[in-house]
Amino acid sequence: MLYFSRWKTIAIWLTMIASLVVVLPNMVSDDFLARFPSFLPHKRVTLGLDLQGGSHIMLKLERADIIKERLEQTVGDVRQNLRQANIRYTGLAGVGQAVQVRISDVNQVEAAKEALKPLTALVSVGGLTGGSIQEATLEEGQDGLLKINITDDGINYRITSAVTQSIEVVRRRVDELGTTEPLIQRQGQDRIIVQVPGLQDPQRLKALLNQTAKLTFRMVDLSVPVQEAINGRPPAGTEVLYSQDDPPVPYVVEKRVLVSGEDLVDAQASINQQNSEPVVSFRFNSKGALRFAEATQQNVGKPFAIILDNQVISAPRINEPIIGGSGQISGNFTVETANDLAVLLRAGALPATLTVVEERTVGPSLGADSISAGLVASIISAVAVFLFMFFFYGFLGLIANIALIANLLLIMALLSMIGATLTLPGIAGIVLTMGQAVDSNVLIYERVREEVRNGRSFVQALDIGFERAWGTIIDANVTTLIAAVILFYMGTGPVRGFAVTLSIGIITTVFAAYSLSRGMVAFWVRRSRPKHLPKGVRTGMFDGTNIGFMGFRRYTFIVTAVLSLASVVGFATIGLNLGIDFKGGSIIELKAKQGDADLGDIRERLSELNLGEIQAQGFGDPASALVRVQAQEGGENAEQSAVNLIRSELEDTYEFRRVEVVGPSVSGELTTMATLGVLASLAAILIYIWVRFEWQFALGAIIATLHDVILTLGLFVFTGAEFNLTSIAAILTIVGYSLNDTVVVYDRMRENLRRFKKMPLPVLIDTSINTTLSRTILTSATTLIALLGLYLFGGEVIRSFTFAMLFGVAVGTFSSIYIAAPVLIAFRLRPDVFQKEEDAKTPDVGEAAV
Known part of the structure; x- marks a missing residue:
């Protein structure tokens, strides 16, 4: 495994050089980039709206407008067709999706039906599959009454066509503003997303988009x-x-x-x-x-x-x-x-009215502050992780740190190449990746130490350590990747940015930790020919531990059952402090233009606007305030009117740094998607672990994961922290991390089950946990260090997210030992399911031990 052919080594370093070239445009000024030769890449990572300011607006085409227009058109067509056919009629009117007319002479009913037949003709809808629809149907009643019903298929076809036309109109309007790289795309059947980065005047954009x-x-x-x-x-x-x-x-x-x-x-x-x-x-x-x-x-x-x-x-x-x-x-x-x-x-x-159903606007000053906070948090977290790894692994830790730097370089290169958007939660994903990336190196190094303790030579231990850690690395990272992919497909906005960076980080981690680290270790071995483990490795403190974890399982079950029950009861009675993502409403971040924010004055001035419940609280520094406005009863347009009233009341003394408005239709959909996202993630991971291990392992992993989710929800319930979309991202990431930890322990149990066929299951589980204890503690510590830097220095916007993550990492580490493992005993896992023919080649050292 340590042998590297020359072409493979060259390929690895060429990849790193190419990554550096791709990332380079992000490190230079616009003037310097303009002088780059044409054959060099010029693409940069696109900064999200929360980092450079701008507006994200979701527009909904009003179905009622399409129905009204179609009804008026049908009434006009009926009038014209009957007049051209010289057929007298009375009572022509349209209501809902139906138009009715009474033919004066019943003898002319058949002629009238023939005259109106073009209205019911099939219409080709085009597209790749072709096909046609009927936009209207004709019914005959008594006494010469004819009724034309406009079909739902016809309305849906008109909506699809109107959205396509509206996208082009919106694009022309936005382009007229002279903004750079606006994103305009369809979402679903009747919605359009407009993202305009760097926009200084979001009110002007909304005014342009709101008018037909x-x-x-x-x-x-x-x-x-x-x-x-x-x-x-x-x-x-x-x-x-x-x-x-x-x-x-x-x-x-x-x-x-x-x-x-x-x-x-x-x-x-x-x-x-x-x-x-x-x-x-x-x-x-x-x-x-x-x-x-x-x-x-x-x-x-x-x-x-x-x-x-x-x-x-x-x-x-x-x-x-x-x-x-x-x-x-x-x-x-x-x-x-x-x-x-x-x-x-x-x-x-526009062919119909477009209503703003969701708005997320960030002022340029807040974007600059977010960039600064994100960079500071990332640097502090990176330095802390580097020092941690160097302290515990010495020279091998230095190799891991070089691989980690290369990992960050690969992440930025891939983000630049695919044109991904980097958001503040995306930076959080990168920082979290730093904490988890060292896990692969820790797995390898601890395997190497274990093989050295078992009497292998250092070079043999390196070879076997890399080989045996590979399967564990894959299993552990795939579970997190599943959660990240589902988060991407079911998330929206900044949550997707987090999912993208986390997914890319997982992929680059496997490459950097396995191929790059292995290549550097192989080069060092060939040059220095070491005979012993480097003296700088300081993880021997965990050797010889023989903690009887399973002896405490009944007590931990009782404690966790009580905490879980309390969380469920609190969830049912107290409930979550739902953010606007799930119940609609508005959040406005203000900063006083002079002096400190006067919360009492803000509350008094806004209470006179009759907008319902309004909360004003401090946010970060004394000059800043966060205003929450309840969902308005008048629907999406009422939400926009509320924000406009607040803006007119406060804009003379306060800078509007961030505005988020979520209408009732969007909030309901986000609630559904969030619930489905968590369930889909758990189901996909369950299937993966079932295929890779056994059903008892899958069941144990899901029970442990549900335990982590329930306790995390309990944290939100009893602390009163706001539960929003980033909270869902935190929960799904906790799911991935917890399963990552659980899979590592399970992998060692599976290995020991094949080796020690007659060892009692509780003893075998304790042995497996103790042998992976150093990896569990070190990985949890590095992840916590990275998250702590983000929590302390990453800014207020993602503080609740990182707080949940800190709690989730601690709980996930606990559950992988005290929940996931004891479940195997409860469901009577049998060692014989792992007995294979190749096991006969391995000495059964467990029999002598037992």
Whole structure:
């Protein structure tokens, strides 16, 4: 195993050099990177919104809008088709997803059905698989009644098409802001995610995305006074619309559209030369210019309304025909609002309203603070782990540290290559990887020490140690990888960033600890030809331990049963302090522009807004405060209105550093996904351990893991810490870590079961735990050191996450010894299931011992 061919050694070092080259763009300035030769990589790790500031907004296309539009369209189609066929009708109306009409002459019912037949024709939906759907069905009732039902399949098809169209419109609007690398993608059937890093003004982005921007030019009806139309019924074919003024001015306008925004080819903000006010200049295409010229020629002297999303922007009088195909829109604009309107008109109208159902905005100053905190925490954790490994393993610890540095280099290289986004939880994943990465080296080194104690020569011990540790390393890391992969597919936002870095870290750890460490050890052996274990190895203090762990199992079972029962009862009675991810609402992080944050003043000012329960508490330094607002009863739009009210109330004295808004629909889905994620993770790991070991091992691992999850939930219940999405990430990581520890112990038990066939099971378990005790303690200690650095110096945002992780590592270490192992005794694990033919070649030293 220690033999390395020349090509393999070259391949390993070329991989490290290539990784360094890939990571290099992250270490230089923009100007220096611009001078890089074209053949060198230029991609950098993309910083998440929580590190560089920006906005994450989830938009939902309103199904009700699509249904309403489809219903109006169907009513219009029925009217047109029956008129073209000269069929008289009455009672044409649409309600819900149905349109009904009564044919006046029952003898014309068949002709009417034939005239309406095109409405029920199959529509091709395209795509890879092709296929078609029926958007409407036709039913015949009594006395000439016909009913057209709009199908759910038809509505879903319209929603899919509208989302596709909306993505392009949103992309054009965001691109007009001049931001770099925005992410715009579909999520599910009716949602769009918009991520704009580095955005300085998230309110402007929301304003641009919230507007449908349907522009129409219609004539103003002067045949009746406006107030009379408001009090009674406006003339047929007209409606009352209001202007954007304060107070709004009503107008009676015709429903008939002269020209729409679809005919625009350009719109630009400009300055009116006569009064120096900002206006929006527009230009029509040839068809729109012709229709606009005809309309203005026929209505000289009359006013016409320029309408945006059913609000009158302005209603100028037509003094002369406008035949050039261009004009101006005025309406008390500022320079910014004129620019925004021009952006909306150039990008085009949305097919339906998009509602903000989730918002996570981070200010640039908080992003800079997060980067600083993450770097400080990572450096402190890394230095602490390096010193720890060097103290216990000396020269071998130095090799492990070099492998750990290489591991971090590989992680950053892979993140750069795949274009992954590095978030603050992602940094936490890297720091956690540092703590766990040394586990593989500890497993190898402790195996080597064990073989030396058994009388092997040092070189033989190295060879056997690497070989026997390999299977344990794979089993231990695969269980954590399963949890990380499920976390990625079922998580969202920053949680996914954590899952990505943790998954990549697990893969690079296996390479760095096994191939790179093994290569360096092989090189050292060839050059120095050592005969003995290096004197710097100081883990002999664990040798000769013979703790009777199983003798205490009844007491530990009682204690853990009481704690677990208390956690379950607390969960059922007190409940978790759910964050906005699971119950909806808003979280706003504020920082006073001058002096300290006045929590009493914040509470008093916000309580007057009638937004329900509002909490204001200190957060980090005295100048910062965290405001929590309960979920609003009016749904997603009410959540946005609440944040806008708070912003208008406090923005004069406070900087809005972070805003998170989760609507009720999203919070319900996140709750479901979180529960399914934990269950799916446990099920996948159960299957893996069952396949690799035996059913008793799988059952023991799951019972121990459930114990860890229950106690961690109890921690959240009794400390009152907020339980949010990062808490789910913490629980799933604890699951992976706990199973990692359990699998190492189980692996040694499986090995001993094959060697000592007649040794009593409690004695065999104690022996296995004692022989792996040094690895268990050292790995737990390094992980705790790494997490402690993150907890103390990583900042407030991830403090609850790392606190849960610290508790979980301690509990996971305990459960791997006192829960997972005794379960094997309770379920009467039989050693004969491991007796194989190759065991006959191994001397049964256990028989003599027993």
